[in-house]
Amino acid sequence: MRKLAAGNWKMNGMAASLSEVTALLAAHPAPGCEMLLCPPATLVAAMAAQARGSALQVGGQDCHAKLSGAHTGDISAAMLADAGASHVILGHSERRADHGESDEDVRMKTGAAWAAGLVAVVCVGETEAQRDAGQTLAVVGAQLKASLPEGATAANLVIAYEPVWAIGTGRTPTLAEIAEVHGFLRAELTARFGAEAGGMRLLYGGSVKPSNATEIFALADVDGALVGGASLKAADFGAIVAALSAA
Numbered sequence: 517m518r519k520l521a522a523g524n525w526k527m528n529g530m531a532a533s534l535s536e537v538t539a540l541l542a543a544h545p546a547p548g549c550e551m552l553l554c555p556p557a558t559l560v561a562a563m564a565a566q567a568r569g570s571a572l573q574v575g576g577q578d579c580h581a582k583l584s585g586a587h588t589g590d591i592s593a594a595m596l597a598d599a600g601a602s603h604v605i606l607g608h609s610e611r612r613a614d615h616g617e618s619d620e621d622v623r624m625k626t627g628a629a630w631a632a633g634l635v636a637v638v639c640v641g642e643t644e645a646q647r648d649a650g651q652t653l654a655v656v657g658a659q660l661k662a663s664l665p666e667g668a669t670a671a672n673l674v675i676a677y678e679p680v681w682a683i684g685t686g687r688t689p690t691l692a693e694i695a696e697v698h699g700f701l702r703a704e705l706t707a708r709f710g711a712e713a714g715g716m717r718l719l720y721g722g723s724v725k726p727s728n729a730t731e732i733f734a735l736a737d738v739d740g741a742l743v744g745g746a747s748l749k750a751a752d753f754g755a756i757v758a759a760l761s762a763a
Contacts, residue, residue, distance in 0.1 A: 517715050519733075520674065520740035521757045522552040522637060523747025524577065524605060524721075529555050534566055539750035540757075541570050548761030549740065553747060554605050554637075557591055564600025575603030575637065578611055581624035583631075593625075593632035603635040605742075607663050609680045619662030627665045630672050637674045637742065638663055639721070640701075644681035652679075652693075653700050660704055668705075670715030675701060676742040682722030684744055691735060694720055698737035726755035733763035 525533075537553065544551070554575040555563050564574040576596040583592050596604055606629065607622035622638060629636040640659040642652045656677065664673070677697050682688050689697075698718050705713035720732055721742030732738060740760055746752040 517670070517717060517739060519549040519760050519763065520552060520717050520719060521547075521549050521753070521760045522575070522603075522605075522674075522676070522719060522740065522742045523554065523753050524608070524742060524744055525553065525555045525559075525748060526577070526610070526744060527556060528748055529559055531559070531562065533748070534559065534562060536748065536750045537563060537566055537572065540754055541567070541572060543750060543754045544757050545571065547571055547757050549757060551757055552603055552637075553753075554603065557596075560596060560601050561599040568600070573602045574600060575605060575634075576601050577605050577608070579604050579606070579625055579629060579632075579634075581621065581628045583628070593629045593634050597632045597634055601634060603637055603674075604629050605637045605639065605676075607639045607659070609639060609641050609678060609683060613680075619659055622663040623665050626663065626673075630665075630667065635672055635674060637676055637719070639676045639678050639742070641678040641680050641683075641722070647679065647681060652697065656697060656701065657704055660701060661708075664708075668709055668716070669712055670717075674717045674719060675705070676719040676721050677701060678721035678742060684723065686723050688723045688728060688732075691731060694732060694738065695735045698735065702737045724756060726752060726759065729756045729759035730763070733760050 579593040580590040642655040717739035724741045
């Protein structure tokens with residue numbers, strides 16, 4: 517499988533920020549991995565137009581579970597696809613915490629994403645308290661089971677493991693801890709989806725940066741990264757792309 521370097525711009529970026537995309541594509545016109553950037557909704561169409569014909573794919577950061585309707589402020593998966601997106605991040609810990617999204621919400625959104633032809637990047641991860649209580653595998657396993665509808669394939673699903681306590685903190689789990697969770701996720705997906713699970717990409721996210729990317733990407737069952745702050749700058753994200761291409 518081709519590995520995936522995905523960037524989540526979160527609530528950052530203005531039109532001027534698209535100059536970073538220009539710089540990224542100039543430096544990495546044909547990387548040895550797939551590249552995905554998920555900007556705020558205001559930039560999806562412009563970035564998709566800018567990336568057309570290049571190695572960069574563009575995604576949204578969330579979508580509504582319904583196709584259309586009286587849902588002020590929300591964006592449907594079909595709207596993202598219409599704007600040029602190919603992927604959408606779902607179930608990010610910030611959505612689960614800040615907006616009270618449940619596993620059932622994520623499952624419904626994932627089905628909507630697939631119906632619109634989007635690849636769903638579904639996030640799972642434990643809090644620091646859950647990690648300290650030894651509940652990591654139970655938590656991520658329950659999230660994985662309840663957040664995915666039937667019909668998952670290697671082509672329509674990416675899983676991102678993001679320990680909540682490592683996002684934006686500069687802290688990362690040990691390599692052994694990352695390997696344990698990724699191996700567990702692969703086993704759980706295989707038990708449910710069979711051989712198809714072998715091609716499903718498992719991304720690690722949580723303070724991924726150029727300085728730690730190489731050692732993380734060397735781990736079994738780590739098929740790329742979901743990068744936060746480091747994806748906002750072409751130089752930083754490009755270094756992660758280079759590390760993944762060489763892994």
